[in-house]
Amino acid sequence: MLTIDGLQYSNWSREIFEQMRAGGVSAVHATLVYHENTRETLSRFGDWNRRFEQHSDLIMPVYEAEDIQVAQEAGRIGIFFGAQNCSPIEDDIDMIEVMRRLGLMIMQLTYNNQSLLAAGCYEAEDSGVSRFGRQAIAEMNRVGMIIDMSHSSERSTLDAIELSSRPVIISHANPASFHPAKRNKSNAVLKAISESGGLLGFSVYPFHLKDGPDCTLESFCNMVVDTADLMGIDHIGIGTDLCQGQPQSVLDWMRNGRWSKEMDFGEGNKNNAGWPRPLSWFKDNRDFPAIIEGLRQKGFNETEIEKIMGLNWLNQLKIGTKPL
Amino acid sequence: MLTIDGLQYSNWSREIFEQMRAGGVSAVHATLVYHENTRETLSRFGDWNRRFEQHSDLIMPVYEAEDIQVAQEAGRIGIFFGAQNCSPIEDDIDMIEVMRRLGLMIMQLTYNNQSLLAAGCYEAEDSGVSRFGRQAIAEMNRVGMIIDMSHSSERSTLDAIELSSRPVIISHANPASFHPAKRNKSNAVLKAISESGGLLGFSVYPFHLKDGPDCTLESFCNMVVDTADLMGIDHIGIGTDLCQGQPQSVLDWMRNGRWSKEMDFGEGNKNNAGWPRPLSWFKDNRDFPAIIEGLRQKGFNETEIEKIMGLNWLNQLKIGTKPL
Numbered sequence: 001m002l003t004i005d006g007l008q009y010s011n012w013s014r015e016i017f018e019q020m021r022a023g024g025v026s027a028v029h030a031t032l033v034y035h036e037n038t039r040e041t042l043s044r045f046g047d048w049n050r051r052f053e054q055h056s057d058l059i060m061p062v063y064e065a066e067d068i069q070v071a072q073e074a075g076r077i078g079i080f081f082g083a084q085n086c087s088p089i090e091d092d093i094d095m096i097e098v099m100r101r102l103g104l105m106i107m108q109l110t111y112n113n114q115s116l117l118a119a120g121c122y123e124a125e126d127s128g129v130s131r132f133g134r135q136a137i138a139e140m141n142r143v144g145m146i147i148d149m150s151h152s153s154e155r156s157t158l159d160a161i162e163l164s165s166r167p168v169i170i171s172h173a174n175p176a177s178f179h180p181a182k183r184n185k186s187n188a189v190l191k192a193i194s195e196s197g198g199l200l201g202f203s204v205y206p207f208h209l210k211d212g213p214d215c216t217l218e219s220f221c222n223m224v225v226d227t228a229d230l231m232g233i234d235h236i237g238i239g240t241d242l243c244q245g246q247p248q249s250v251l252d253w254m255r256n257g258r259w260s261k262e263m264d265f266g267e268g269n270k271n272n273a274g275w276p277r278p279l280s281w282f283k284d285n286r287d288f289p290a291i292i293e294g295l296r297q298k299g300f301n302e303t304e305i306e307k308i309m310g311l312n313w314l315n316q317l318k319i320g321t322k323p324l
Numbered sequence: 325m326l327t328i329d330g331l332q333y334s335n336w337s338r339e340i341f342e343q344m345r346a347g348g349v350s351a352v353h354a355t356l357v358y359h360e361n362t363r364e365t366l367s368r369f370g371d372w373n374r375r376f377e378q379h380s381d382l383i384m385p386v387y388e389a390e391d392i393q394v395a396q397e398a399g400r401i402g403i404f405f406g407a408q409n410c411s412p413i414e415d416d417i418d419m420i421e422v423m424r425r426l427g428l429m430i431m432q433l434t435y436n437n438q439s440l441l442a443a444g445c446y447e448a449e450d451s452g453v454s455r456f457g458r459q460a461i462a463e464m465n466r467v468g469m470i471i472d473m474s475h476s477s478e479r480s481t482l483d484a485i486e487l488s489s490r491p492v493i494i495s496h497a498n499p500a501s502f503h504p505a506k507r508n509k510s511n512a513v514l515k516a517i518s519e520s521g522g523l524l525g526f527s528v529y530p531f532h533l534k535d536g537p538d539c540t541l542e543s544f545c546n547m548v549v550d551t552a553d554l555m556g557i558d559h560i561g562i563g564t565d566l567c568q569g570q571p572q573s574v575l576d577w578m579r580n581g582r583w584s585k586e587m588d589f590g591e592g593n594k595n596n597a598g599w600p601r602p603l604s605w606f607k608d609n610r611d612f613p614a615i616i617e618g619l620r621q622k623g624f625n626e627t628e629i630e631k632i633m634g635l636n637w638l639n640q641l642k643i644g645t646k647p648l
Contacts, residue, residue, distance in 0.1 A: 039363045045425075046418025094370025101369075101426055 002026045002072070002310035003288050006201030006239030007082070007150075007172035011246045012051060017058040019285040020077045026310060027068045027078035029171060029239070032104065034084050034111060035257030038095055041088040045102055048079065063103050065317035080317065082106030082148060082171065084254075086117050086136070093132070096139045105321050106146040106171065109133060109160060110153070112266070113259065118156035121182050129159040137163045146320040149193075150183070150239075157189050166320055167197035172239030174203050175230070178223040179210040183267065187230060194231035199316050201239020202227070206276035207267040208241070213277040221294040224308065233304050237312045238291065243275065244284050251275055326350045326396070326634035327612050330525030330563030331406070331474075331496035335570045336375060341382040343609040344401045350634060351392045351402035353495060353563070356428065358408050358435060359581030362419055365412040369426055372403070387427050389641035404641065406430030406472060406495065408578075410441050410460070417456070420463045429645050430470040430495065433457060433484060434477070436590070437583065442480035445506050446590075453483040461487045470644040473517075474507070474563075481513050490644055491521035496563030498527050499554070502547040503534040507591065511554060518555035523640050525563020526551070530600035531591040532565070537601040545618040548632065557628050561636045562615065567599065568608055575599055 003024050009031035010016050020028065032044045052061055060071050062080035071078035081103050088104065089095035099107070109129070110120035117133035119126045129137065137160060140147055147168045149157040161168045170193055176184040185193075190200060202224060209215035210223075227236055243250070251274070255266040265273050281290050288309070295305050327348050333355035334340050344352065356368045376385055384395050386404035395402035405427050412428065413419035423431070433453070434444035441457035443450045453461065461484060464471055471492045473481040485492045494517055500508040509517075514524060526548060533539035534547075551560055567574070575598070579590040589597050605614050612633070619629045 038366060042362060042366075042422050043416065043418060045422050046416065049418060049421045092367065092370070094367060094373060097373045098366050098369050098426065102422065103425075 001292065001306055002068075002314065004068070004237065004310040004313035005029065005242070005285075005288075006199075006237050006313055007031060007203075008240060008242045008244075009084075009246070010242060010244035011250070013245070014055055014058070016244055016285065017055050017077060021058060023284075023286040023288040025077055025285055025288060026072050027062060027080060027313075029082050029106060029313075030079050031084050032081045033088055034254050035087050035259075037087055038090050038092070041083070041099070041104075042102075045081075048081070052079075061103055062105070062317075065314060065321055068314060068317070080105050082108070082146075084108050084151065085111035086115050089136070091116060091132070093135055093139050096136060096145060097143045100143045100145045104145060105317065106148050106169070107140065108148045108151055108171075109136070110156065111151045112255075118160065119153040120156075121151055121153050123153060126153040126155040128153075128155045129163060133160075134163055141165045142324050144321040144323045146316065149189075154186060154189060157185075158192055161192045161196045161198075164196065167199070167316065168193060169198040169316060169320075170200045170239075172201045172203045172205070172241040174208045174223060175200075175227055178226070179208060181208055181267065183208055190227065190231055194235040197235075197319070199235050199237050199312055200227065200231060201237045201313070203239055203241040204279055204282045205241035205243075206279065209279075213279060215279060217281045217290060217294040218297070220291075221298045224295065225298050225300075228300075228304075228308075233307055234312055234315070236308055237316075238288075238309060240282070242285070246275065248274060325616065325630055326392075326638065328392070328561065328634040328637035329353065329566070329609075329612075330523075330561050330637055331355060331527075332564060332566045332568075333408075333570070334566060334568035335574070337569070338379055338382070340568055340609065341379055341401060345382060347608075347610040347612040349401055349609055349612060350396050351386060351404060351637075353406050353430060353637075354403050355408050356405045357412055358578050359411050359583075361411055362414050362416070365407070365423070365428075366426075369405075372405070376403075385427055386429070386641075389638060389645055392638060392641070404429050406432070406470075408432050408475065409435035410439050413460070415440060415456070417459055417463050420460060420469060421467045424467045424469045428469060429641065430472050430493070431464065432472045432475055432495075433460070434480065435475045436579075442484065443477040444480075445475055445477050447477060450477040450479040452479045453487060457484075458487055462489075465489045466648050468645040468647045470640065473513075478510060478513060481509075482516055485516045485520045485522075488520065491523070491640065492517060493522040493640060493644075494524045494563075496525045496527045496529070496532075496565040498532045498547060499524075499551055502550070503532060505532055505591065507532055514551065514555055518559040521559075521643070523559050523561050523636055524551065524555060525561045525637070527563055527565040528603055528606045529565035529567075530603065533603075537603060539603060541605045541614060541618040542621070544615075545622045548619065549622050549624075552624075552628075552632075557631055558636055558639075560632055561640075562612075562633060564606070566609070570599065572598060
C-alpha cells in the first residue's frame with residue numbers, strides 16, 4: 001500500500017531509513033528547517049545530498065510528485081522537503097522560486113510565532129496574513145509550493161485559504177474537537193481546508209492527542225472516522241510528526257530558535273520540558289501497519305484506507321507542486 | 325546555425341535578448357556572479373527567474389544540455405549559468421551540488437586572484453590547486469559542474485586538468501601566442517585543455533586581442549585557424565566575453581570586488597581605467613554572422629564552422645554536466 005507520511009523530523013540515520021522500508025513507507029515529508037535562514041537552509045539541503053549519496057539504496061529525493069512513483073519502482077523511499085517556517089526565504093520573495101527549484105515543495109507561513117507572512121498559533125493577537133504574506137502566497141501558488149498552515153493561527157489560516165488560488169494544507173495536526181491543543185484545528189478551519197481542496201495530516205505526536213501518550217489506537221481511529229465525516233475521505237492523510245531519536249537540544253531549537261532568551265516550553269511546561277513519551281502503538285516508522293489495521297477495524301474499506309495512507313498526499317503533491 | 329556563446333555578462337535587458345535573436349544566437353553562457361557569496365548568488369538566480377518570467381517569449385533557462393535543443397525548438401534563447409569565481413560555494417563543498425541543482429553548470433576555480441581552490445592568473449606566486457581545490461574538483465566531476473580555468477594561472481590550470489576526471493575548459497580567452505596578455509593561455513595549457521577533451525572559447529574582448537580594439541576580423545580568424553591546428557577542430561568555440569551596456573561600477577566590481585581598498589585596474593591601467601572601445605565588427609549580439617562569414621573566408625567548411633559556432637559547446641555541456 002502506498003504509504004506517505006506527511007511530516008517527520010527525525011535524527012536521520014541508516015537505521016531510520018531501514019525502519020521506513022520495514023514499515024512499508026513509500027515517501028516521507030521531511031522537515032528541512034525550523035528557524036534556519038536562507039544560507040543555513042542550503043546546508044540542510046547539503047546534509048540531505050550527502051544522505052542521498054550514502055544511502056542511495058534506500059532513499060532518493062522527490063522534486064516532482066511523479067518522483068514518488070519512480071522511487072517506489074526503484075524500491076526506495078522518496079524524501080520530499082518542507083520548511084516549518086518561512087525563514088528560508090528571509091525577506092526576499094525571489095527565494096520562493098529558488099527554494100522550490102532546490103526541492104522545497106511545502107512551506108509553512110509561520111512556526112508558532114508571528115512571522116513576516118502571518119501570525120502563529122501561539123500569538124495572543126492573530127493579525128492574519130501580512131502584506132508580504134499576500135505576495136508570498138501568490139508567488140507560492142505560481143511556482144507550485146504548497147502552503148502549509150500547521151503552526152499558524154486561526155485567522156491567518158482562513159486568510160491564507162481565501163487568498164490562495166490553490167489548496168492549502170495542514171500537514172500535521174488534529175482536530176481541536178478531539179483534543180483542544182493550541183496546535184489543533186477548529187472545525188471551521190478544517191472545513192475550509194477541505195473546501196480549498198487541501199488536506200489534514202493526522203499527527204501522532206502525543207501533545208496533539210487526547211490522553212497524550214496514553215491515547216489508544218482506537219481513540220486515534222475514532223478521530224479519523226469523525227474527521228472523514230467532517231472533511232471528506234479525499235482530504236485526510238497521515239502526518240505523524242515523528243521525531244525519532246532527537247536530543248533535547250533539537251526540541252529547544254524548535255521551540256526557541258534564536259528568538260527567546262527565556263526558555264519557551266512550547267506545548268510542554270517547566271515540569272514537562274522534554275520529548276513526550278511515545279505511544280505504545282506508534283514508536284517508529286515500522287508501526288504504520290498498525291494504523292492500517294486500526295483503520296480496518298473501524299470499517300474503512302481498502303479504497304478509503306489507500307486514500308488516507310498515501311493517495312491523498314500523492315494527489316496533493318500532484319495538484320500543488322506544478323508551476324502555474 | 326546553432327550558435328552558442330560561451331560567455332557574456334551584459335546589462336541584461338529585453339533589447340539585448342532581442343539582439344540575441346536577431347544575431348541567430350541559440351544559447352548563451354551567462355555569468356551569474358564574480359565575487360558574490362552563496363546567499364548573494366541566490367539573489368542573482370532570483371534576478372534571472374524574474375527575467376525568465378518577464379521575457380518568456382525570448383529566453384528560457386538551461387538546466388541540462390538537452391534544454392538548448394528544447395529552447396531552439398521553442399524559438400527561444402537558452403541561458404546557461406556559470407560563475408567566474410568559486411565564491412558561490414564559500415568554504416562549503418556541499419554548495420557545489422546545491423548550486424548545480426540550481427543551474428550553475430560551469431564554475432571557474434579562481435577569478436584573477438588566489439581563491440580557496442587555486443591560484444589566479446594575476447598572482448605573482450602560482451601555488452597550483454589547493455587541498456580544498458582537489459576536493460572541489462572531485463565533487464564538480466561527480467555532480468557534473470564544468471571546471472573553467474579562464475582566469476586561473478598556468479600551473480593551477482595544468483593541475484586541474486590532471487586532477488579532473490572530466491574535460492576542463494577555458495570558456496573565454498585567446499592564445500598567448502596571438503596576444504601575450506596575462507589572461508591569454510600558453511600553448512602548453514591549450515594543448516592540455518584539448519587533450520582533456522575540453523574547449524577554448526575565443527574572446528573578442530579587446531584586451532585579449534592583438535591590436536586591441538583595432539584587431540581586424542581577419543586577424544581574429546587567423547588566430548582561429550592557428551588554434552584549430554594546435555587544439556583540433558573539436559576543441560574550439562566562441563566565448564565572446566561580451567559585456568554590453570555595463571556601467572563603470574560593474575567593471576570596478578569585477579576587478580576589485582570587496583578585496584581591495586586601492587583601485588585595481590585589472591587589464592587596464594590608471595590612464596585606461598574604463599571599458600575598452602568595442603571592435604568595429606563585433607559590437608553586440610547581432611554580429612555573430614560576421615564571425616561566421618569571417619571563418620568562411622578563411623576556408624573553414626560548413627561542418628567545421630558549425631562545430632566552432634555551437635556544436636562543440638553543446639558537446640561540452642552534454643559530456644560535462646551529467647552527474648557521474
